[in-house]
Amino acid sequence: MGSGYSNIQVVFNWRNVIGSMLGWGMDAYDFVAYDFVAPVIKDLFFGQLGSLGSMLATLAVFSLSLVVRPLGGVFFGNLSDKIGRRYVLYVTMLGAGISSFLMGFLPTYAQAGLTAIILLLLLRFAVGFFLGGEYSSSGIMSVESVTKWRGLASGIMQAGFDIGIFGVTFTYTIVATYLPSSAMSTIGWRIVFWSGIVTTILAFIFRRRFLTESPEWEKAEKVKSPYKVLFKNYWLPMLTILLATMGFLYEYYVMLELSPFILQSVLSYSAALSGLILTVLSASDAAGSVFGGVLVDLLRSSRRALLVTSLIILVLIYPTMYGVLINGNGWLVLLWDFLAVLPVGVMQVYIRDLLPVNVRSTGAGLGYNGGTWLAAWAALIATLMASASTKPQPWLSSITINTLIGAVLMIISFILAAKAIKSHSQ
Incomplete structure (x- = not known):
């Protein structure tokens, strides 16, 4: 029995996948909280x-936190x-x-x-x-801690973002429902930020107790300067990753x-x-993340x-x-979200397939977060195209484009x- 459990852990290390998720x-909670109180911040x-x-x-302040993400990604990835x-x-x-608490x-x-x-x-x-x-x-x-179903591991980890969205929208909905409307601009928005510290502490305790090191990293040969190796030998895979993440994050942050x-x-x-719909949105987001990840396993690529x-x-x-804006069905925002999030379950396996272990975190830190350099301006561009209209038609063309x-x-x-993977394997 002990041996069987050990084999299961090797195939799919749930502790690391759940700990990453x-x-x-919790970090998504801190990040997205701003978005949901943006009308008050404004x-x-x-x-x-x-x-x-x-x-x-x-929107520009939110964009700042997107623009700086690659800096944190490269620093901590290294x-x-x-x-x-x-x-x-x-x-x-x-x-x-x-x-975020502050x-x-x-x-x-x-x-x-x-x-x-x-x-x-x-x-x-x-x-x-x-x-x-x-x-x-x-x-x-998460994807280095499994030997099978890497797409599923990627999708589950990414669904963690939706735990954060759910936490924020749930808190926001409670605050908006039970406090007087005027209180949102006094104490309500502050409660949304303060509440995140509780979940941060709980998740930190879980990580400290259950997280183990990545088995792939432990076995890999380390390099003195991951930056140098990454940019010298893997510039084409990095460009490929950047294009994918720029595309995904651009359309996702519009939504x-x-x-x-x-x-x-x-x-x-x-x-x-709106808070109720956005709370349910976390479920459609999680479903899209996992579905995208499972596609990797089903298509084996x-x-x-x-x-x-x-x-x-x-x-x-x-x-x-068209259904959201012209037919006025706000619940179809859930389908909009499901579509927008589909590629995210693919991304971690995509990065793993394109980069070797000893520069992978540096590459992920820059490659995934680097996509935010374009995505940071997505909502601003869409808003300018629609001239911040309160009419549906300008938004239909702007969001679609x-x-x-x-x-x-x-x-x-x-x-x-195809060429980048070939160059990586040589």
Whole structure:
């Protein structure tokens, strides 16, 4: 019996997969919390800029935390390749959790003027930096801890993001439902940020107790400078990964950042009903993540799975957004989310297939998070294209076009991957 359990652990190390998932989820909570209180942030920190200006400024602050993610990814990814995945994951989880917790203590513009905005920027910088470091190790840890069903492991780990989304939307819905509407701009938004520290501490305790080091990393030959080896020998795989992640993250953040605005400002749903839909959205997000990962295993190729998920998005995005915006069915945001998230379950196996162990975390830290350099501007571009309209029609063309841009970038990556995988195997 003991031997059988050991064999199961070798095939699929649940502790590492679940530990990676929980950590990614708690860091996602800290990251996404800003998005769900953005309408309040817009008024409290940037209300002096007018309707369009305040919305763009609020989105730009979120974009900062996306832009800085590759810096954290490369910094912590390099450490992860040198000293191991496990120790890095302890630091990144606490760093993101504490930074987000402190957001709840920020003074508003009316209270502190420009100082409030500077403090907001610094804390969002910190959240993005630690989140980039989290992905450089947690995603890689999950697929390196299994010998079969790597796609499933990737999908489960990525579904951790949805635990974070669920936690934020659940908290937001409770706050919006049981506090007076005026309280959202006083104490409500602060509660959303403060609540994340509880789940961060619980997930940290789980990691400390159950997480073990990646078996692939332990066996691999270490290199003195992962940066040097990565850029000298694996520039084509890195370019291939960057194209895939730029495409995925671009179309995904169009959905993630704009769905609360579409529900409340375009469809005129109440904050409570929007919160309910966005809470359920975490389930569709998890389903899409796992489905994308399982496709890798069923097709026996992360490259083929990336193509299939890209084609699904290409075919279904317009009718889905037509249903949301023209037919006014806000619940179809769940289908929009499912489509947008499909490629994420593919990404970790895709990175693993393209890079060797001794530079993999550095490559994941830059390659996955590097996609945010384009994605950071996705919602801003879509908003400008639609002129922040409260009418559905401008958003239909804007969201469809920007989602298609992401899908095309992933298809280009698919084309390059054949040569990149061949160069990696030589």
